[in-house]
Amino acid sequence: MIKKNTIQLVTIIFFYFQAVIFYGQNPQSDHEFYNVFDSIIGVGNNAIYNGIEYEKKYRTLGESHEFYFSSQFLKGNIIYDSQPYYNIYMKYDVLDDDLIVKLPNNYEGSSIIRLIKDKVKYFYVAGNQFVRIENDKKNNSHDLNSGFYQLLHQSNYLVLYKKHKKSRTERSDKKYIYNVFKDINEYYLFYNKNYYVIKSQNDFVKLFPKLKSNINVFFKNNKPLYSSNYDMFLEKLTKHIDILISKNELFNQ
Numbered sequence: 001m002i003k004k005n006t007i008q009l010v011t012i013i014f015f016y017f018q019a020v021i022f023y024g025q026n027p028q029s030d031h032e033f034y035n036v037f038d039s040i041i042g043v044g045n046n047a048i049y050n051g052i053e054y055e056k057k058y059r060t061l062g063e064s065h066e067f068y069f070s071s072q073f074l075k076g077n078i079i080y081d082s083q084p085y086y087n088i089y090m091k092y093d094v095l096d097d098d099l100i101v102k103l104p105n106n107y108e109g110s111s112i113i114r115l116i117k118d119k120v121k122y123f124y125v126a127g128n129q130f131v132r133i134e135n136d137k138k139n140n141s142h143d144l145n146s147g148f149y150q151l152l153h154q155s156n157y158l159v160l161y162k163k164h165k166k167s168r169t170e171r172s173d174k175k176y177i178y179n180v181f182k183d184i185n186e187y188y189l190f191y192n193k194n195y196y197v198i199k200s201q202n203d204f205v206k207l208f209p210k211l212k213s214n215i216n217v218f219f220k221n222n223k224p225l226y227s228s229n230y231d232m233f234l235e236k237l238t239k240h241i242d243i244l245i246s247k248n249e250l251f252n253q
Contacts, residue, residue: 047081058232066095069126076125159190
């Protein structure tokens with residue numbers, strides 16, 4: 001059976017690349033190719049099954065939960081153990097910084113697996129990209145811990161990250177103990193090979209002192225956006241600084 005599957009796989013790879021070369025085609029992000037690849041390898045035989053069985057820890061009540069965006073499994077894409085996987089049901093446990101996936105098994109059911117963190121390069125879920133950052137403390141980034149970070153903006157000069165965290169509080173009623181979770185967000189800017197925590201207007205000014213007036217004007221002119229959508233505000237500010245850097249306004253700092 002393994003020999004037969006191997007022959008099928010080699011045949012598909014051969015004709016796939018022949019089609020790309022001959023027709024100049026590029027199937028949508030290679031989704032079709034990898035989906036066929038996974039179907040040939042078979043349930044339970046590819047790297048994404050290499051994880052730990054997941055068990056939910058916390059009893060919750062109402063809409064409060066420990067996950068990003070939703071407590072339900074959502075379709076997303078992952079690079080895991082150097083291989084891409086598409087349309088995988090997943091949810092991101094923000095509290096423990098774990099990626100949980102639901103995969104089909106050989107018993108016509110599903111297995112819920114907590115993936116090995118350092119094997120996850122990045123993942124997409126709920127329309128957003130998260131990347132794994134390993135901080136070895138060699139870059140003076142002592143405020144940043146290894147983990148998954150949402151990518152808000154990326155260019156040749158600056159990368160803006162958002163770190164999702166949650167606090168947990170135990171509460172009880174007459175029947176049982178339950179948990180309430182509260183969102184906590186942190187922001188980091190990667191610049192000149194270092195990560196810098198961003199908490200205020202002054203943090204931007206300290207990083208880019210020659211742009212102090214530009215930054216102050218931006219904050220003044222975008223107060224409504226600052227209040228209504230802080231993520232978008234930071235994205236726009238970072239893009240604005242990017243443009244100024246590209247015009248060589250910072251190279252002589």
